[in-house]
């Protein structure tokens with residue numbers, strides 16, 4: 001990826017709402033943070049003197065960023081000072097990152113890895129079947145609640161009615177204690193942990209599911 005102007009791709013339909021923002025740190029101050037409220041509440045509220053209008057805005061947000069402004073293909077070719085790299089990524093604010101469930105650092109793929117991937121990557125059809133099964137498990141658990149997916153469960157209800165066993169929660173409790181996990185981040189981790197458990201066919205998240213969700217939220221490799 002080159003470090004040019006920000007790129008926006010939107011795919012909206014009645015079933016799938018997907019927004020992808022490339023070169024995220026290049027967006028001018030405040031633009032990305034305007035997404036915080038709709039990300040949290042699933043709707044956009046516009047208040048004027050005559051009243052407030054609410055518009056549905058539940059969507060999946062994908063942000064992509066180079067690690068530094070020069071966007072060198074190989075790390076050895078990067079001449080950016082460490083402080084510059086930190087400042088560049090810090091343009092994506094902490095409160096916005098708090099609301100991003102999955103953070104992944106991607107390395108450039110070698111030709112050998114690309115060949116390996118083509119050989120062993122799962123067919124989309126198989127992945128779709130697994131997702132469908134997980135969705136069914138979620139729907140069964142949510143029963144007659146107003147929610148249809150783990151992401152829709154409000155934080156207080158999530159903590160009150162869908163708390164994993166205490167022993168599974170130990171890593172998350174420790175992270176909260178250390179201050180490396182925020183209260184909002186905990187809700188995000190819980191929702192992802194339930195999704196991992198649903199994908200694995202387990203009745204509730206275990207230690208590994210919480211640990212995996214925590215690693216994905218914090219962006220460190222598990």
Ligand SMILES: [Zn+2]
Pocket residue numbers: 068069070071072078079080
């Ligand atoms: Zn660089």
